[in-house]
Amino acid sequence: MKAFAMLKIGEAGWIEKDVPACGPMDAICRPLAVAVCTSDIHTVYEGAIGERSNLILGHECCAVVTEVGSLVKDFKAGDRVLVPAITPDWNSLEAQGGYAMHSGGMLAGWKFSNIKDGVFAEYFHVNDADGNLAYLPDSINTVNACMLSDMVPTGFHGAELADVQFGDTVLVVGIGPVGLMSVAGASLRGASRIIAVGTRPACVEAAKKYGATDFISYKNGSIEEQTLKLTSGKGVDCVIIAGGDEDTFTSAVKCVKPGGKIGSVNYLGGADFVKIPRVEWGVGMGHKMINGGLMPGGRLRMEKLGSLVASGRVDVSHLCTHVFEGWDSLTEAVRLMKEKPVDLIKAIVKISEN
Ligand code: NDP
Numbered sequence: 001m002k003a004f005a006m007l008k009i010g011e012a013g014w015i016e017k018d019v020p021a022c023g024p025m026d027a028i029c030r031p032l033a034v035a036v037c038t039s040d041i042h043t044v045y046e047g048a049i050g051e052r053s054n055l056i057l058g059h060e061c062c063a064v065v066t067e068v069g070s071l072v073k074d075f076k077a078g079d080r081v082l083v084p085a086i087t088p089d090w091n092s093l094e095a096q097g098g099y100a101m102h103s104g105g106m107l108a109g110w111k112f113s114n115i116k117d118g119v120f121a122e123y124f125h126v127n128d129a130d131g132n133l134a135y136l137p138d139s140i141n142t143v144n145a146c147m148l149s150d151m152v153p154t155g156f157h158g159a160e161l162a163d164v165q166f167g168d169t170v171l172v173v174g175i176g177p178v179g180l181m182s183v184a185g186a187s188l189r190g191a192s193r194i195i196a197v198g199t200r201p202a203c204v205e206a207a208k209k210y211g212a213t214d215f216i217s218y219k220n221g222s223i224e225e226q227t228l229k230l231t232s233g234k235g236v237d238c239v240i241i242a243g244g245d246e247d248t249f250t251s252a253v254k255c256v257k258p259g260g261k262i263g264s265v266n267y268l269g270g271a272d273f274v275k276i277p278r279v280e281w282g283v284g285m286g287h288k289m290i291n292g293g294l295m296p297g298g299r300l301r302m303e304k305l306g307s308l309v310a311s312g313r314v315d316v317s318h319l320c321t322h323v324f325e326g327w328d329s330l331t332e333a334v335r336l337m338k339e340k341p342v343d344l345i346k347a348i349v350k351i352s353e354n
């Protein structure tokens with residue numbers, strides 16, 4: 001089969017690979033539409049998870065099932081499905097402990113385009129099909145459905161990690177597609193004020209639609225100075241980090257009130273250490289919680305978030321700025337996600353209607 005792969009750090013391209021084999025609990029699927037993630041870019045062009053050779057990229061798609069294993073109960077060939085980016089082993093001890101995304105080791109629930117081939121191929125393999133696939137609601141088109149693999153669950157996880165409560169003032173650092181879904185998630189959880197950090201005009205416009213009330217640019221001075229000014233020196237209840245770099249943690253600690261929470265879903269591609277400012281962290285006693293996490297995957301979350309999108313309470317179409325048709329346009333979609341032109345939020349490629 002034809003597949004788009006990381007060839008080595010800094011290089012990606014088309015390769016030929018065998019169609020994956022289906023184990024007893026697994027499914028083989030064919031993509032209906034795929035989307036490129038900023039994480040694919042970190043992986044290939046920054047080498048953020050190390051060297052990989054001929055690893056098929058991609059972890060955002062919706063698909064049709066072409067084959068299931070003998071022990072799969074709830075899915076059959078022909079079913080149209082949502083596919084989460086994170087596909088844990090649900091019988092693992094980590095899953096029993098509540099951290100399925102780390103089943104088999106830290107971050108090991110993130111299998112596609114990390115520890116096994118991803119979805120940018122004519123066919124791909126899904127482990128634990130009953131635990132990880134979800135039916136694609138008829139009312140969600142295939143382009144919007146791709147946003148349910150990663151953007152919605154990851155952005156919302158930022159709001160979960162920051163533990164947004166009714167009435168909170170929330171700072172969302174980074175309003176790419178992930179941060180935009182953090183804005184939407186914080187809004188749904190009852191934030192009274194959402195301060196968004198980001199400059200791309202398309203993202204700023206979308207953030208307004210998702211509930212951001214104030215904007216600051218990290219290019220116009222420090223995030224902490226601008227945030228403290230906007231909040232009369234008080235700071236914010238929660239910070240969601242969905243962009244920036246290692247230094248963003250320093251700013252977040254300075255922005256959050258004592259007792260406040262910082263939730264990060266950012267994928268740090270660069271330096272070795274994250275610096276926490278000692279004084280603003282209450283010299284170690286400020287009750288400023290920092291929580292960074294890979295989003296939970298799996299079927300239940302996909303079904304619930306799918307319902308939220310199907311009900312119209314979250315309109316993911318604002319994210320889908322660049323839609324292409326056919327595998328041949330995937331190279332262009334990857335290039336756009338790497339270069340991030342000002343009008344881009346997300347690049348999606350439609351492969352097939354059925
Ligand atoms: P984008 O690159 O589209 O957006 C990044 C945002 O951060 C933009 O708004 C950008 O602003 C802003 N930004 C850039 N530099 C700074 C800075 N120095 N300080 C503050 N803000 C800054 O990324 P995505 O939304 O696609 O993804 C966000 C992150 O989430 C990525 O690191 C991605 O890999 C990660 N991720 C994590 C997952 C998880 O499970 N934890 C899953 C999926 C993605 P501007 O508008 O100026 O460009």
Ligand code: ZN
Nearest residue numbers: 037039085150
């Ligand atoms: Zn991703």
